Amino acid sequence: xxxxxxxxxxxxxxxxxxxxxxxxxxxxxxRHRGAEICYLTRHSRSRMLKDIGKSAFLKLEKxxxxxxxxxxxxxxxxxxxxxxxxxx
Numbered sequence: 001x002x003x004x005x006x007x008x009x010x011x012x013x014x015x016x017x018x019x020x021x022x023x024x025x026x027x028x029x030x031r032h033r034g035a036e037i038c039y040l041t042r043h044s045r046s047r048m049l050k051d052i053g054k055s056a057f058l059k060l061e062k063x064x065x066x067x068x069x070x071x072x073x074x075x076x077x078x079x080x081x082x083x084x085x086x087x088x
Contacts, residue, residue, distance in 0.1 A: 006076040015079045019063035022048060027068070030086075035077060038068040039086060 002010075010020065026048040027038040040048070045064065049057045067086060069077040
């Protein structure tokens, strides 16, 4: 489920629904400031590459430097690109 805010940010930041689905399926979750942060590590990227194949992975690769903020109810609050290391 996407909030209105998340839909707007995904469109503004060119993060596709397929990239969000991949992040949610293969990403690591970490609790931070009352919400779950979902992001990809090197290990989760390699697992994703093995599962979906190289051609599908290359299509999504540019958008995979993103992170997601997911609420306690499972709704996607926002999506953004990572420019720096996430600090927890």
